[in-house]
Amino acid sequence: MxxxxxxxxxxxxxxxxxxxxxxxxxxxxxxxxxxxxxxxxxxxxxxxxxxxxxxxxxxxxxxxxxxxxxxxxxxxxxxxxxxxxxxxxxxxxxxxxxxxxxxxxxxxxxxxxICINLMDIEINMIKIYPKYTILNTGSPHYVLFVENIQKIDVNKEGRKIRFQKSYEEDGVNVNFVEVIGNNMIKVRTYERGVEKETLSCGTGVTASSIAAYEKGFFSYYYNNVYGKVLAYTLGGKLWISFKKIHDKYYKEINLTGSVxxxxxxxxxx
Structure with missing residues (x-):
């Protein structure tokens, strides 16, 4: 056939x-x-x-x-x-x-x-820990902020986290993120199911952008309402925008990039 x-x-x-x-x-x-x-x-x-x-x-x-x-x-x-x-x-x-x-x-x-709209996120569902952040942007993501992203062995370190007992059954995508300026980040992602680093991950850069705002890495929102982030990945640039509503929700989450x-x-x- x-x-x-x-x-x-x-x-x-x-x-x-x-x-x-x-x-x-x-x-x-x-x-x-x-x-x-x-x-x-x-x-x-x-x-x-x-x-x-x-x-x-x-x-x-x-x-x-x-x-x-x-x-x-x-x-x-x-x-x-x-x-x-x-x-x-x-x-x-x-x-x-x-x-x-x-x-x-x-x-x-x-x-x-091409731009797509993603589902709203309840802020109380974002789990912020001292060394990492967990949130779901349509897929589950573990976000870890690092100082020199180029030196990270993403396959080795990502695999360690992805196969921890707490994530092993359903899996989790692991994002290594370096903040390189206000509203600018570099992201490398180990993807579950692919079981290696991919050149980019759309829901991953979205999760990384929102985690950066929640952790206070970016100093302001545009017009005090809109968040706009430029994410650099191995495969190219992606733009993420969103609204934070009453410290309860992230809404109007949009992901834009080339296809x-x-x-x-x-x-x-």
Whole structure:
């Protein structure tokens, strides 16, 4: 059987997109997806995105990590899916999609720049500890601030944290963050399910930005309401914006960055 696919990357975080709105994949999904994501014997990717029909939005995004297991919200993957919407014939500028955590929307700002809206975050759900911060931006994140990010062995140190007993079952993404200026950070992320460092993580830079505000690393909000952060990753730049409401919620959380279509093809399965 021939399986048609599309390959995209969002700031170096790469994905195989499968349009299954009109057909099903009649094989064992975990084994197939692991094979497709293999960079030596398959297509190669950090994850798989299934585009499905949805009665509540333009389409449903079902996301799988490269280990073949279904995962939670993927920020860069969703941005790639918004770009892919053009190939689906969706010509709207504001595109609604549903993911595992609810309904979101995305905006195509120009040819390569895609913005998505993430779910609100309750501040009392952000756990701040002396050395790290835990929060969920659609996926669970462990944020650790460091002084020299280039010297960090992300795979070694990230793996130690990700496989601690308290996180081992569900996993956690580990973000190493260096504050390099007011409202500017560098972020490197060890991703669960991929089980190594990826070139960028959308929900990870979002979690890192909010954690930086909560820890007091940035001195002000724009207009005393809006937070705006520029995050540098190995795969490129991402912009994060949000509102802090009455010290209770983070709302209007937006993630913006570049997306690029790489190629399309088919593979025999």
């Amino acid at each position: 021939k399986l048609n696919f599309f390959k995209y990357q969002g700031t170096g975080n790469d994905f195989i997109i499968l349009d299954i709105r009109k057909k099903k994949i009649p094989v064992c999904i975990p084994a197939l997806f692991t094979k497709l994501c293999n960079r030596n014997f398959g297509i190669g990717a950090d994850g798989i995105i299934l585009i499905k029909n949805d009665s509540q939005s333009n389409f449903y995004i079902k996301y799988y990590n490269s280990d073949g297991k279904e995962s939670t919200m993927c920020g860069n993957g969703a941005r790639c899916a918004i770009s892919f919407a053009k190939k689906l014939g969706i010509k709207k500028n504001k595109i609604y999609f549903r993911a595992i955590d609810g309904i979101h929307y995305g905006i195509i700002k120009d040819k390569n720049l 690029k279509f790489i190629f399309e093809g088919y593979i025999n399965i």
